[in-house]
Amino acid sequence: MTQLLDKKQIDQAISRLADMIIESSGDEVVILGIRDRGEILSERLSKIITSRAGKTALSGALDITLYRDDITEPSGAMRAVQPSYIPCPLNDKEIILADDVLHTGRSCRAALDAIVAYGRPRLIKLAVLIDRGGREYPIQADYTGVKLEVRDDQKVRVTLEEYGDIDQAVLE
Amino acid sequence: MESESKSDFVWTRKHLIGLKDLSRRELEHIFSTADAFRPVGGNRVMKFPTLRGRLVVNMFFEDSTRTRNSFALAAKRLSADTLDFTKKASAVSKGETLVDTARNIVSMGVDMIVIRHNAGGAPLLLSRAVDVPIINAGDGFNEHPTQALLDTYTIRAHRGSLDGLKIAIVGDIAHSRVARSDIYAMTKLGAEVTLVGPPTLMPPKVSQLPVKVSTSLDDVIEEVDVINMLRIQFERMGSNPFPSVREYSRFFALTVDRLKRAKPDILVMHPGPLNRGVEIESEVADSPNSVILEQVAHGITTRMAVMLLVSQAAAMEKN
Numbered sequence: 001m002t003q004l005l006d007k008k009q010i011d012q013a014i015s016r017l018a019d020m021i022i023e024s025s026g027d028e029v030v031i032l033g034i035r036d037r038g039e040i041l042s043e044r045l046s047k048i049i050t051s052r053a054g055k056t057a058l059s060g061a062l063d064i065t066l067y068r069d070d071i072t073e074p075s076g077a078m079r080a081v082q083p084s085y086i087p088c089p090l091n092d093k094e095i096i097l098a099d100d101v102l103h104t105g106r107s108c109r110a111a112l113d114a115i116v117a118y119g120r121p122r123l124i125k126l127a128v129l130i131d132r133g134g135r136e137y138p139i140q141a142d143y144t145g146v147k148l149e150v151r152d153d154q155k156v157r158v159t160l161e162e163y164g165d166i167d168q169a170v171l172e
Numbered sequence: 173m174e175s176e177s178k179s180d181f182v183w184t185r186k187h188l189i190g191l192k193d194l195s196r197r198e199l200e201h202i203f204s205t206a207d208a209f210r211p212v213g214g215n216r217v218m219k220f221p222t223l224r225g226r227l228v229v230n231m232f233f234e235d236s237t238r239t240r241n242s243f244a245l246a247a248k249r250l251s252a253d254t255l256d257f258t259k260k261a262s263a264v265s266k267g268e269t270l271v272d273t274a275r276n277i278v279s280m281g282v283d284m285i286v287i288r289h290n291a292g293g294a295p296l297l298l299s300r301a302v303d304v305p306i307i308n309a310g311d312g313f314n315e316h317p318t319q320a321l322l323d324t325y326t327i328r329a330h331r332g333s334l335d336g337l338k339i340a341i342v343g344d345i346a347h348s349r350v351a352r353s354d355i356y357a358m359t360k361l362g363a364e365v366t367l368v369g370p371p372t373l374m375p376p377k378v379s380q381l382p383v384k385v386s387t388s389l390d391d392v393i394e395e396v397d398v399i400n401m402l403r404i405q406f407e408r409m410g411s412n413p414f415p416s417v418r419e420y421s422r423f424f425a426l427t428v429d430r431l432k433r434a435k436p437d438i439l440v441m442h443p444g445p446l447n448r449g450v451e452i453e454s455e456v457a458d459s460p461n462s463v464i465l466e467q468v469a470h471g472i473t474t475r476m477a478v479m480l481l482v483s484q485a486a487a488m489e490k491n
Contacts, residue, residue: 071222072480072487078484078488081477
């Protein structure tokens with residue numbers, strides 16, 4: 001296990017993401033974090049954007065389990081489904097989809113399906129803490145905290161204080 | 173996303189035959205899964221791609237509109253295709269056995285069977301004969317697990333938990349598979365259940381169930397938090413278990429007068445169909461205490477949860 005980012009670097013990356021979003025977004029955005037870690041990222045971004053720029057940045061949590069294409073496949077992961085938390089109607093809103101690690105792009109694909117099931121946003125952008133490469137779908141982030149090149153057989157794991165751990169990203 | 177889910181519980185049952193053997197943890201897992209299917213923001217119907225390309229067959233050997241439609245809608249909201257199968261339109265009426273019929277259906281590419289049958293044990297029999305998930309939609313006098321799931325889910329939606337709640341199940345207990353499944357689910361979830369009805373409508377071996385028994389609704393009405401009124405199933409009776417419907421109603425119907433003596437926030441439930449004026453007065457069925465229509469709505473979400481979970485377990489078995 002190798003540490004990729006420590007607490008300070010994670011704070012800096014989130015701060016950078018917030019600045020990028022403030023710079024290029026309208027006065028009102030809805031940040032939807034992909035459960036579980038993306039939810040925390042969304043909450044932290046929302047706080048920073050609200051306090052730093054005075055913009056309305058509502059935070060929500062998106063559970064994408066039901067939109068994955070492998071949930072009932074033999075190769076699929078058994079994931080417990082949790083309710084999503086959508087803080088407001090999404091029609092005509094500017095949505096920032098937030099996740100901790102961008103890898104194959106399949107989670108984001110599922111998240112896009114989940115979002116459009118709730119409404120028809122005006123715009124959806126993607127913010128990720130770490131882009132580790134290895135895409136299998138044509139999906140790119142609009143805002144990236146840290147970009148890394150990681151081998152396919154390695155795993156990037158983000159742990160966060162909100163789940164009783166320390167803020168860090170490690171390579172497993 | 174590479175993070176693991178917060179819940180480490182894994183559902184492993186490929187079939188839902190009854191609630192007798194389910195643990196509290198399993199019941200709660202079904203509920204938390206059903207939570208994800210509840211509509212968010214208004215009445216917008218959410219449709220999920222989860223069972224896209226799958227075929228679910230409803231094999232109903234007894235008449236049912238409510239349960240059959242509820243299962244069909246649950247399957248459709250998970251994007252599955254559905255096939256309706258009735259006894260009249262099947263080769264069973266020509267003498268084919270249930271197992272042979274089911275094997276034929278599975279050979280046509282069916283991925284899941286929902287079965288209602290007048291013989292207790294039919295779903296269990298099928299689960300041992302074919303390779304796809306079987307969901308029991310009511311078998312004889314045995315169990316009606318998804319009805320009990322929607323009943324308990326509705327109570328949980330109002331009260332947060334069933335722990336410590338006092339629940340009365342009133343009426344035709346002997347012929348009620350709903351009551352049997354309710355008893356298993358409610359007691360496992362921490363409720364105290366009292367069966368209320370004439371002695372002739374109590375099931376044999378009632379003393380072996382984890383419940384209290386009362387022959388007087390008036391004795392229990394003031395203390396219960398939830399009351400579940402059952403329909404008298406005349407069609408299942410060989411002889412009259414009480415002198416007259418009028419007399420039954422006098423002692424066991426939930427009337428406006430009795431409701432006035434109950435706790436103000438009592439939840440009034442009924443698995444349907446209602447016999448207004450027999451086991452429940454119309455005004456009570458339509459009162460603010462009534463959650464009968466909510467039960468129907470929760471039927472879809474809890475059945476979606478069950479369909480998802482058994483599908484996942486079947487996939488895991490193939491892995």
